[in-house]
Amino acid sequence: MFESISSILESSSESIIFILENYSDSWWVSILFIFARAIPVIIAPIPGVLVDAFGIATFGVAKGFILAEAGIVIGSAVAFGVGRFGRRFLRKTSFFKNLEEWEKQIDPNSSFWTLVLARMISSPAFDYISYAAGLTTLTFKKYILATIIGTIPIMLLIYTIGTTILKDYLVNFILLTALLIIIWIIYLFVRRIYFLHSLGKDIILVDKESGMTSYDIIRNLKRKEWSKKIGHAGTLDPFATGLMIIARDKSTKKLSHFLGLSKEYRVLVSLGSSTDTGDIDGEVIEEKEVPEINKALVSEIISNMKGDIDLKVPKYSAIKKNGKALYKYARNGEDVEIPTKTMHITNSKVHYVKDNEILITIGVKSGTYIRSIVEELGRQLGTIAHTKELRRISIGKYKVSWSKEI
Numbered sequence: 001m002f003e004s005i006s007s008i009l010e011s012s013s014e015s016i017i018f019i020l021e022n023y024s025d026s027w028w029v030s031i032l033f034i035f036a037r038a039i040p041v042i043i044a045p046i047p048g049v050l051v052d053a054f055g056i057a058t059f060g061v062a063k064g065f066i067l068a069e070a071g072i073v074i075g076s077a078v079a080f081g082v083g084r085f086g087r088r089f090l091r092k093t094s095f096f097k098n099l100e101e102w103e104k105q106i107d108p109n110s111s112f113w114t115l116v117l118a119r120m121i122s123s124p125a126f127d128y129i130s131y132a133a134g135l136t137t138l139t140f141k142k143y144i145l146a147t148i149i150g151t152i153p154i155m156l157l158i159y160t161i162g163t164t165i166l167k168d169y170l171v172n173f174i175l176l177t178a179l180l181i182i183i184w185i186i187y188l189f190v191r192r193i194y195f196l197h198s199l200g201k202d203i204i205l206v207d208k209e210s211g212m213t214s215y216d217i218i219r220n221l222k223r224k225e226w227s228k229k230i231g232h233a234g235t236l237d238p239f240a241t242g243l244m245i246i247a248r249d250k251s252t253k254k255l256s257h258f259l260g261l262s263k264e265y266r267v268l269v270s271l272g273s274s275t276d277t278g279d280i281d282g283e284v285i286e287e288k289e290v291p292e293i294n295k296a297l298v299s300e301i302i303s304n305m306k307g308d309i310d311l312k313v314p315k316y317s318a319i320k321k322n323g324k325a326l327y328k329y330a331r332n333g334e335d336v337e338i339p340t341k342t343m344h345i346t347n348s349k350v351h352y353v354k355d356n357e358i359l360i361t362i363g364v365k366s367g368t369y370i371r372s373i374v375e376e377l378g379r380q381l382g383t384i385a386h387t388k389e390l391r392r393i394s395i396g397k398y399k400v401s402w403s404k405e406i
Contacts, residue, residue, distance in 0.1 A: 030067055033058065037071025041130055042079050048072070049158065056162045065159040069151060076119075076130045076147045083134020106136050106351075112146060119150030137354050195402060202227075202251035205403035206244045213238050217246065233258035233395065234366075235318075239281045242266075242392030243400040260366050261396030262346055268389035269358040269374050271381065276330070277316040278371035279387040290356050291382045298358055299350045301380045306345045311372040312338045343368035357388065 033055055040048035051071075055064040106118075106129070115138075122129045133143050199205075206217055214235040221230055227248035233255040236244060242265070245258045272290045275282030313319045315330045315338060322336075329336040344365035351359040362373065371387050378385025393400045 029058065030063075033067050034071040034074065037068045038075030038078065041072060041075025052155075052158055052162060056159055061159045065156055068159065069148075069155055072151050072155070073144065073147060077140075077144060079130030080134040080140060080143055083131040084140070085134075106132055106138065112142065115143070115146040116150040119147045120154045137352055200251060202249055203245065203247045203254065205398060205400075206246050207400055207403040208236050208241055208244050210239055210241050214244065217244060221246065221248075231255050234263075236392060237279060237281070237390065239279055240390040240392065242390075243395055243398065243403055244392075245395060245398065258395060258398075261398075262363060262365050263368075263392060263396075264347075264361065264363040264394040265370055266389075266391040266393055267360050267362055267370055267374065267387060269360065269377060269385050270388040271356040271358065271378055271383050271385050273386060274375065274378070274384040275386045278314045278375060279390070282316070282386070286384055288384045293353060293381055295350055295353045298353055298360075298377075298381070302345075302348045302350065302360065302362070302377060305373070305376070305380075306348065308342050308344050309373075309376070310340050310342050311369070311376055313341050314369055314371045317369065341367070341369075341372075343372065345373065361393070 033051075037048065037051050037055065040051060052064075052068055055068050058064065059067060118129060130143075130147075208214070208217060214232055218230045218232065222228065229252060230246060230248050231252040233245040233247070236242060245255070247255050270280070271293075272288060273284050274286045274288075276285050277283075313326065316327045318325050318327065319339060319341070320326070321329070321339060326336065326338070345362060345368070346365060347363040349361045351361065358377075362370070364370070364373075370390055374385050374387045391400075
């Protein structure tokens, strides 16, 4: 049976190659192919190498390579532009959370050749990197130049070797590609089913929007008649976004398990000013000059903070003093001694330092206040700081990319 299928594919592929070769000199087919090669960049994760197979069959090595390279550059430019100027649009798409995972791996301050290598690796297959690069502060000129230099060698290799492979091993190529696609689809499907099953129908993951309180999420779910008894595993401040774990009915008893899990945040630190709340929602109470800093210095300081660290909790927090929450003292203008708490940083990564702002990803144990860490970071840098943006991207093994918006 396999031999008969292989024979059919081989005869069909030879016919396809013969037909495609007849269109190699057609200008409209060339333009069509350029746009086709841009699609894997713009609509990831379509494997670009599949489009290249048709390019090789139709145009051969030289012309096919030039057209494919043009398609990659155009697609990269479009995707980068959407990432840079269309963040609000991307947030509405299903793959924005995947882009955030890619964005964590892109360092705008890394060397040019590191970026070239990244483009070389990503170009033949799943290309989220162009959108993600647009989300960072990376310049358009630097990214496109890295794209051109990085993709030329790999695409030249694909089109040179691909000619021989296409003629001699096309059947195997088709079968292998089909098998890999099937395996990938099955993997995504099984992972999702397993994940949903492990949570159960009464626990959901929600991606909280900025401007909403944690109770707003519960109120909206009650309004939708999801349940009358709803709870969550840890609040997020109104200005913060990201993952919340919500449960209903008897499953609310399971929330204590999630409360103790470690958490990971994406944090945008604003240097040179502090607020009464420690975040962007507060009133500026002090301003201070920012000394000259760089990524290496910030990375060293925050790395030294790893592990247990004793810090004062924010004035606007639910920690109680004499049976009364601290934020109530703060709102009433009452003076109270701010307690110190042992917090714990598990991991950190500095993405960029630019214009008195620092973007970091930081992992912490339960009970750690990011605002306190940000203020301490500012102090150790010789200035003051507050949290401008805060996004919770994971709680234990549960990621915000698995969640939905309410």
